[in-house]
Amino acid sequence: MKTNTISAALVACLTGAATQAQDFSDVSVGVGLTSFGYALQGEYEIQPNIGIRAIVMGAPDINDTFDDDDFTADGTLELGGFAVVGDYYPLSNAWRLSAGLFLSNTELSGTFDDEGTVYEGKVAFENEIAPMITTGFKYPFGSGWAFSGDVGVIVSSLEISSDTTDEDAIDSIAEANADLSDVPVFPYIGFAVSYSY
Secondary structure: OOHHHHHHHHHHHHHHHHHOOOOOHEEEEEEEEEOOOOEEEEEEEEEOOOOEEEEEOOOOOOOEEEEOOOEEEEEEEOOOOEEEEEEEOOOOOEEEEEEEEEEEEEEEEEEEOOOOOEEEEEEEEOOOOEEEEEEEEEEEEEOOOOEEEEEEEOOOOEEEEEOOOHHHHHHHHHHHHHHHOOOOOEEEEEEEEEEEO
């Protein structure tokens, strides 16, 4: 997994924000849970209704059998990603609109079985870096604490890839990818608790 690269990017983002901040209460850090596993996030409030967030996501690998309408996969699911989003609070209250970029580190790899056609391959986002659009809230409580949540989409379909040279498998992959391309977005949901300092 790209843990070192992602962690370095988060540290750089937070360091840059902290360097520019004159009021450190504009900087917050938080932990949470997302569609892509556990999350660590840093946030900088540029203006009272505009902010920027960096989110690192990941979880332990899952080894299992996964069923889909198009295939069954026996393998390993890796969850993870890194997102940078800008937040806008149009009504200057808890509600926000967010948009940015998502760098995926999520894939399912292993042995695929499509009605008897078996091959080694993986499923991942078609675009490793994709736009991300969400809406959500950030509700402050206590002294410096806040609870937040987001729901939205990552604008990329999933895609199966394989090194197989078997013609039946190649045809099966092409058919499955045609079906997957009919869904051009992937759902995202996340919740976090953060502290401003």
